[in-house]
Amino acid sequence: MPAAKTHAKRRAIAPSKGRRPWTFYALTALFVFYVLALYGPMICIYILSFQDVRGGLVFPMKGFSLHWFVDLFTQVRTGDVKGAFSRSIKLAILVTAITVVVSFLSAMAFRRRFPGDNIVFALMIGSLVAPGLVLGIGVGLMFNFLGIDTSWWGSALGAQLSWTLPFGVLVMFAVMSRFNPAWEEAAYDLGATRWQTIRLVIVPVLAPGLVAVALFGFTLSYDEFARTLxxxxxxxxxxxEIWSMTMNVTSPSLYALGTVTTVISFLVIGISLGTIVLMQKRRGQRAPMH
Structure with missing residues (x-):
């Protein structure tokens, strides 16, 4: 009897073996729909940017060429794309440099408690809760009140730092929390000065985190709109410039600009991630030597 019961149980279980519950297919369909909704419009823009001169803003696609990429940087009617791109890159580099330095110094300062540190920390990240457009208007009004003209390298720089610095500080705090103070003490025991310890011990150990902060600073600045407006x-x-082009450009050159900016963004991300991997690899190779 026990054998018969066991055989009957196996037969009852056998038909469902290897089959997935209906919830699996429902969640899979939901995930596919999410991916299509997220990346579908981007893919459409990339495809339509490679049309020939007959191309329009909608499907079906007409021909295949790089016409609109050439048109983007040669025709005046598309706007000052070259100048806008140059200013965005310069501004992003400047924002990145300041964000990395200030975030690193903040992480170093907050390793020890000091009076009012909670207030200082709240002020550092307080701009994250403020709407970007409102904060940008406030910065612009402050510069006008001080009699200083607004510019992409002045007031826009300050507005963007209010966005990138809180992220950089939070990332560096997380990285610094994993730093072992024993390494720093060992450097002092070997006769290293304060500057030598920072340059030869602390910075190399925190280098992947600094690259991550730089990546945050560059990408957040490069496509920032609300605080820069x-x-x-x-x-x-x-x-x-892209926003202004949507009002007067009715050609796939706008799509070509979106494709170019996306390629640059992925290139920066790839370089940053590759740098972090290379640092980790070199650190792993040096570890057995000590």
Whole structure:
């Protein structure tokens, strides 16, 4: 009897063996729909940017060429794309440098408690809860009140730092929390000065985190719109130029610009991730030597 019961149980289980519950297919369909909704519009823009001169803003696609990429940087009617791109890159590099330095110094300072540290920390990240457009208007009004003209390298820089610095500080705090103070003490025991310890011990150990902060700073600045709208002055950055182009450009050159900016963003991300992997690999190779 026990054998018969066991055989009957196996037969009852056998038909469902290897089959997935209906919830699996429902969640899979939901995930596919999410991916299509997220990346579908981007893919459509990339495809339509490679049309020939007969191309329009909608499907079906007409021909295949690089015409609109050439048109983007040669025709005046598309706007000051070259200048806007140059200003955005310069601004992003400047924002990145300041964000990395200030975030690193903040992480070093907050390793020890000091009076009012909670207030200082709250002020550092407080701008994250403020709407970007409102904060940009406030920065622009402050510069006008002080009698200083708004510009992409002045007021826009300050507005964007209010966005990138909190992220950089939070990332560096997380990285610094994993730093072992024993390494620093060992450097002092070997006769290293304070500057030598920072340059030869702390910075190399925290280098992957610094690269991550730089990546945050560059990408957040490169495509920032809300905080730059009221602070860039008479010269547009690339996001503002794209926004203005949507009002008067009715050709796939706008799609070509989106494709170019996306390629640059992925290139920066790839370089940053590759740098982090290379640092980790070199650190792993040096570890057995000590």
């Amino acid at each position: 009221q602070t860039a002055g008479p010269q547009n950055t690339l996001p503002l």
